[in-house]
Amino acid sequence: MDWLVLFTSGLFEAVWATALGRSNGLRRFVPSIIFVVASLISLAGLAWAMKTIPTGTAYAVWTAIGAVTTTAWALATGAEKATTMKILCLLGIVACVVGLKVSA
Template sequence: MAWLLLVVAGILEIGFALGMKSSQGFTRLVPSLLTVVSGLSSVVLLSFSLRSLPVGTGYAVWTGIGAAGTAIFGMIMLGDPASGSRLLCIILILGGVVGLKFAA
């Protein structure tokens, strides 16, 4: 159950990052509210998962899901550059996340 909570927290972290962009510096009300809700929800679920997961593993997986997911979404939906080196770095992040999952 802790891993499921952690994955959901990571997905909410992606929503948080994307929400910050769409809130335009917290000048738009609805995107700003969604950003705050997704960010708080993400942290709460992370804290629940850390009840049974090592803090280093949980935090690294959470940030890895958020970083890689946000970068992938940006490339697919927002036109961010998708160079080979960026893709390689995302693969390395995901490899680290998977490695931490199996090492925990």
């Protein structure tokens, strides 16, 4: 259950990162509210998961899920250009997260 919570909170990290990028320095109301709410949910989920998952592993997985999901969203929406190197690096991050889960 804690791994599912950690994964979900990593997805919320991608939500708050995307909302923060669209908030224009926290000047736009709706993206700013989404940023605050998603941040709270994401951090609460991370804290919950860290009750049983070691801190280093939990934080690395949480950050990686957020980074990969945020970048994948940006690629899918055309906000960032997809390159072979970028895709390979994202796959490398995913492989490392799987390795952390397997070794935990």
